[in-house]
Amino acid sequence: MAQCCKLIKKSFPNLNDDIYAYLESVLENATEDIETVEDVYEAVGEVLMDVEEDKTEEDILEVCNSILNLLKPESSKKVNGIQKMLNAPVHLGQLASDQGLEDIKEANSIWLKTTDDAARNVDSKKLEKAKELDLKKQSKKDGKEIKPNSNKYGSREATASQVISKKEVRAELSGNNNSKDIHLENFDITYGEKVLIRGADVTLAYGRRYGFVGRNGLGKTTVLRMISEKQLKIPSHISILHVEQEVVGDDTRAIDSVLESDIVRHALLLEEQDLNQKINNGGEGAQDASSRLSEVYQELEAIDAAKAPARAAVILDGLGFIGDMQERATKTFSGGWRMRLALARALFSKPDLLLLDEPTNMLDMQAIIWLERYLQTWKSTILVVSHDRSFLDEVPTDILHIHSQKIDTYKGNYSDFNNTMVERLKAQSREYESQMEFRKHVQEFIDKFRYNAKRAPMVQSRIKMLEKLPKLEPVVTEATVTLKFPDVDKLSPPILMLSEVSYTYPETTRTIFSKVDLSATMESRICIVGENGAGKSTLLKILMDRFSPTQGTRTAHRNLKFGYFTQHFVDQLDLSVCSVELMQKEFPGKKVEEYRRMLGQFGVTGDMALQQIESLSGGQKSRVAFAVLCGHNPNFLILDEPTNHLDIETIEALGNALIKYKGGVILVSHDERLLKMVCQELWVCSRGKVWSIDGGLDEYRKMVEKEMVLS
Structure with missing residues (x-):
């Protein structure tokens, strides 16, 4: 060559x-x-x-x-x-x-x-x-x-292509590349014929913590999956762990599941058992086994294997596995708790590159605060997709912003990024306008003297000058997200009331909460917080009359119609159809324009409404679920963790929509931004009680941090 x-x-x-x-x-x-x-x-x-x-x-x-x-x-x-x-x-x-x-x-x-x-x-x-x-x-x-497909979004698989420099190839082949920095050069990602990313360049410096942000459906989760599946090439000596799938439930204890994630330690312990057995049995190989056993002990000591159980216990405790929960078999935990186990395994194994996708979705505020503090001391590289603004302000040292099929890098946390991006867009807009004005001025001169023989050299000079100028594109700002809940008729009070309510799980003696006295009106904006397992979802089901209280009474207006949103509602969508077809199934007999209008109120517009629901991102599916929910015209919304998978702009739009909504709202969430926007009354569900707290979210956060210090 x-x-x-x-x-x-x-x-x-x-x-x-x-x-x-x-x-x-x-x-x-x-x-x-x-x-x-x-x-x-x-x-x-x-x-x-x-x-x-x-x-x-x-x-x-x-x-x-x-x-x-x-x-x-x-x-x-x-x-x-x-x-x-x-x-x-x-x-x-x-x-x-x-x-x-x-x-x-x-x-x-x-x-x-x-x-x-x-x-x-x-x-x-x-x-x-x-x-x-x-x-x-x-x-x-x-x-x-790529084979022709009648549906341009029909492919269910994302594909990546990437340029790898000769320098990177030589370093990999030589085996002498010890750098843990990661360079992803000039890569594309497509989903069927839809281009998600084109010609992106991303560098992940070792020891930095990167927050990955951008609108729903642009490819953030896909990028993480491409890296973990090695479709995007990174040096083979860099270890990667992607927290995506929950731990498989079996008879393994929670703490053992975490300890086994350290493959090196686990392999050495198994080898130690095997060598001890050979030594005890005697024979020809006993002497060699004894020599190897000494080496194994040295290797275990080098990786602090003896301290591993204590470190695993601390991580599990921080993520909410308290007391005997660490000794329980993994099969006894729900899906949300198994996701926490997957996160615990990742934190314990300390990979060179840790990939996290919405890690705060499964956590209560206590666990979120603990995780923020733990990741702030993380030594290797983190790439985290999150839409929790508070988390993005506490953890990342850098922000990757995906937009317009590109990925831009910003120094600092999310607030720094937001301020810098606004200033950058202003500067780009000024530069574009300045060049357009300059081009206009020069073009006027050319047009004026184009046929003047005396000015011909000057005209030619200006034409060449215009040719040499780069063609700047006008600054394109992302469309504002707007959500709109349907109008409702006023109901006269009383609307909803709980009096001296207690609840005990059937056939058990475990009381979830007792003597709850709460009331809500059509103007209520009530937010419920508390640790996982404290009974928040149970309280919501009692309010909707899905569970009957063990003691006390529930009173509700006869025309009260609930709209109940949970993540399970999103998971139950028919993935085999597009959004318009789903609306046709839910609300038959309407015109297609009406279905599109209903979807459009939640930002599901254009081609997105015709995409197969399976191909939509988690946040886009949530918007479809909201459209289905509100198609039934509820006058009181019960929302259980509605921000899961929504991007930051959509969370902001959701907050504004809830403020304008004329019906009542009861919201369970740990997204601080949304709570501060919407919350007029804060209920705390904890330790068998439910009570209203003065001072709102700030006061609750102080209470949680104080309890964490005391514990």
């Missing part, structure tokens, strides 16, 4: 560096497909013809023949070496010289950029055609050719 490069340089001395890098990458990746001179000409010949117009087709064919003679003896060795690192389609058209790309990316002033004269001699359409042709070849070779 080096000889081919020299040949091309010698034959075409005026070749632009970017075009040269492109040709080099084409030859490097297409060697297996090249069998004849015509194949070489098809790959690079047309581009070379455009570069050197004075050369004839025979001249180009002669060069192509020389390239073929140089390529074929080395083809097998070279291609295999490259393919060892590239398991996904490669962006052949985007493989340009590092220096050329950096020069373009780092140019900050709109007035200093210029185009390259040699590049202007190339027919851009032919160059793009050649790129597409080679990309198709590579896709066929990798067995990942």
Whole structure:
């Protein structure tokens, strides 16, 4: 390949560096497909013809023949070496010289950029055609050719393609790469024919904590999954743990499940047992086993294996596994608690890269505060998707923002990012407006003196100047999210009341709470907080008359109609249809325009309403669930953790919609931003009691932090 490069340089001395890098990458990746001179000409010949117009087709064919003679003896060795690192389609058209790309990316002033004269001699359409042709070849070779599909969102699988630099390839093959920094260069992610991310560059520096934010459905969770499944390539020596699936329930104790997540320690302990058994049995291998046993003890001591049970217990306790809960079998826990176990295993095993997707969804405020403090001392790299603004202000050192098929990096926490992004958008808008004004002024001069012979040189000079200016795009701001709950008729009080209510689980002696006295009106904005398992969901079901109180009475207005939202409601959606079809099933007999209007009130518009629900993100599914819920016209909303999977902008919109809603609202949530927006009355459900607390959320947080210090 080096000889081919020299040949091309010698034959075409005026070749632009970017075009040269492109040709080099084409030859490097297409060697297996090249069998004849015509194949070489098809790959690079047309581009070379455009570069050197004075050369004839025979001249180009002669060069192509020389390239073929140089390529074929080395083809097998070279291609295999490259393919060892590239398991996904490669962006052949985007493989340009590092220096050329950096020069373009780092140019900050709109007035200093210029185009390259040699590049202007190339027919851009032919160059793009050649790129597409080679990309198709590579896709066929990798067995990942995209097949036509009548539904452009029909594919259920996301795919990634990525450029890996030669430097990274050499470092991986040599085995000498000890850096734990992660560079994801020039990668694309698509879902069917829908492009989620195009040409993104992300660097994760070791020891930094990255918050990953952006609107629902843009690909945050998909990026985490692509990294964990190695579809996006990172160095093989970096360990990754993605907290996504809950722990499988079996007879393993909770604390043992956490301890076993440290694979090295677990393997050494098993080997220790095996060696002790061999020594006790005696025989020929006893002496070797004794020698190896000493080494095992040294390795266990080096990793502080003796302290592991205590460390695992601390993590479990922080996540709410108190007392004998740590000794219980994993199969006795619900799905939410098994997700906590998965998080505990991840924290205990300390991977080089920890991937967390909405870790606060399953946690109460006590556990959230503990997790924030624990992650603040984390030594390796974290990439966390979260929509909890308080969590994003406490944990991340950097923010990754996904938008417009790009990913931008910002230093600082979420508040720092928000302030910086606003200022950046203002600066970009000013720069765009300034250039538009400048272009307008120059164009007026050109139009005025275009046919004036005396001013012809000045006109030509200004035309060239306009050509050299980069074409800036107008600043595109993300559309504002607006949610709207239906209007309701007023009901005269009393609306809803609990008097001296107690509840004990059937066939048990466990009392969840007792002597509860609460009332709600159509103007109520009541928020319920408390640790997991304290009985918040049970209280909601008593309010809706799904559970009958063991003692006391429940009183409700005869026309009261509840709208009950839970995460289970989202999980029960029919995933095999699109949102419009789902609304047709729920509310038959209406026009399609009416279904779209109902969905549009919750931001499910355009193509999103026609996508298969399975292909929607968690937050988008929640919006569909809200549309179904409100289609039944409730006049009192009971919302149990409604913010799970909603993006920050949608949570803000939900808060504004609840403020404007004319019916009553009772909300269970631990999202501090939403609680501060909506809450007019705070109920605490804890330790067998339910009571109203003065001072709101701030006072409750202080109470929780004080209890954590005392414990």
